[in-house]
Amino acid sequence: MAGKLRIAVFASHGGSNLQALIDGCVSGQIAGEIVLVISNNRKAYALERARIHQVETLVISDMEFDSETAFAQELLSQLAAHSIGLICLAGYMKKMPIDVIRAYRNRILNIHPALLPKFGGKGMYGIHVHEAVLAAGEKETGVTIHVVDEVYDNGRILAQRRVQVNPDDTPESLQQRVLEIEHQLYPETVAKIASGELRLE
Numbered sequence: 001m002a003g004k005l006r007i008a009v010f011a012s013h014g015g016s017n018l019q020a021l022i023d024g025c026v027s028g029q030i031a032g033e034i035v036l037v038i039s040n041n042r043k044a045y046a047l048e049r050a051r052i053h054q055v056e057t058l059v060i061s062d063m064e065f066d067s068e069t070a071f072a073q074e075l076l077s078q079l080a081a082h083s084i085g086l087i088c089l090a091g092y093m094k095k096m097p098i099d100v101i102r103a104y105r106n107r108i109l110n111i112h113p114a115l116l117p118k119f120g121g122k123g124m125y126g127i128h129v130h131e132a133v134l135a136a137g138e139k140e141t142g143v144t145i146h147v148v149d150e151v152y153d154n155g156r157i158l159a160q161r162r163v164q165v166n167p168d169d170t171p172e173s174l175q176q177r178v179l180e181i182e183h184q185l186y187p188e189t190v191a192k193i194a195s196g197e198l199r200l201e
């Protein structure tokens with residue numbers, strides 16, 4: 001792949017996965033650069049992480065627009081203005097508008113804190129995922145990186161890594177161990193895309 005991959009990250013809260021991606025770019029693990037961070041939440045700590053690394057930030061909330069089309073147009077014009085080649089969702093709590101998914105088909109990734117297709121879909125986010133895993137008595141859970149399409153948590157799975165569930169796990173302890181694996185798997189997967197080893201078609 002010629003030149004550095006230009007990456008936009010969408011994040012709504014803490015942004016620890018954003019941090020892992022920034023670190024991966026800074027260390028050279030990823031032949032890419034995070035050039036834009038977009039959040040719907042102006043209080044997201046992810047925005048602060050971006051600023052610390054001199055990454056441009058934008059707060060764009062769907063609430064400011066009359067329609068999904070207008071929201072999508074704003075996102076599309078910003079993504080085009082920054083020549084974005086890859087979009088990484090990292091704890092982005094809003095549904096990506098369909099027009100953006102169509103325009104960036106196979107170029108939007110998401111990270112999910114479970115082994116999809118299990119424990120995915122609407123309502124399966126944050127601590128709820130880990131609560132559901134424990135309630136189901138699962139022996140293992142994990143992390144999934146997948147392509148985003150029109151259906152929640154549905155697109156092509158690019159990478160998965162397993163995490164063992166311990167008998168004494170709480171949702172919080174499980175979340176913490178899964179998060180540590182997220183911070184490894186997301187940069188590793190984006191690095192493979194940036195180097196051309198993993199193709200998004």
Ligand code: GRF
Pocket residue numbers: 011012013014015016017018090091092111112113126179182
């Ligand atoms: C992660 O668990 C991620 O898998 C999910 O949302 C969480 C975001 O955490 N989609 P952070 O904001 O990256 O710390």
